[in-house]
Amino acid sequence: MKTYIYIIMLSVIFTSSCTSEKPKSEIKDTTRTEIIKLSKAEFEIEGMTCRIGCAKMIASKLSKIEGVDNIEVSFENRLGTISYNSNKINKQQIIDTVEKIANGTLYRVKTFELK
Numbered sequence: 022m023k024t025y026i027y028i029i030m031l032s033v034i035f036t037s038s039c040t041s042e043k044p045k046s047e048i049k050d051t052t053r054t055e056i057i058k059l060s061k062a063e064f065e066i067e068g069m070t071c072r073i074g075c076a077k078m079i080a081s082k083l084s085k086i087e088g089v090d091n092i093e094v095s096f097e098n099r100l101g102t103i104s105y106n107s108n109k110i111n112k113q114q115i116i117d118t119v120e121k122i123a124n125g126t127l128y129r130v131k132t133f134e135l136k
Contacts, residue, residue, distance in 0.1 A: 056108065057106050057108065058106060058107045058108050059090060059104055059105070059106060059107070060104070060105055060106075060107040060135060061102070061103070061104045061105075061135070061136045062102075062103055062105075062112065062115070062133060062134060062135050062136060063100055063101070063102050063103075063133075063134050063136055064100065064101045064103070064115070064116070064119075064130050064131075064132060064133040064134070065099055065100055065130070065131040065132040065133075066079065066094070066099050066100065066101055066119065066128055066129070066130060066131070067099070067128065067129040067130075067131050068127045068128040068129055069096055069099060069128065070127075071096075072096050073096075075094075075096060075127075075128075076094040076095065076096040077094075078122060079094045079101060079119055079122065079128065080092050080093065080094045080101075082118055082119070082122055083101070083103060083115065083118055083119070086105075086110055086114065086115075086118060087109055087110070088105050088106040088107075088108070088109025088110040089103065089104075089105045089106075089110065090104040090105055090106065091103070091104040092104075101119070102136075103115060112133055115130075115133070116130045116133060
């Protein structure tokens with residue numbers, strides 16, 4: 022008899038733990054979907070003077086912007102190539118970010134072309 026009571030108690034505990042609702046922090050909102058519009062652009066950068074530091078600094082600053090998917094900066098070609106969500110950022114924000122590095126004294130975006 023004790024065994025049956027023990028089994029019933031375990032099944033009640035197990036059932037209640039399996040059917041309990043998730044805390045609200047774990048519930049994901051699947052009713053909202055975000056449309057991602059990836060754009061790709063190439064831009065010419067003036068003012069890069071060092072092989073490693075300049076390209077790395079520009080890439081680092083741009084990669085921190087929400088909406089940037091991928092960024093590559095070539096010192097040799099003086100070019101940046103960026104893939105970004107154009108619903109989150111735009112051409113001017115990209116240009117402004119590059120040109121504001123080092124208090125706006127080093128780099129200028131000479132051309133900016135969508136690819």
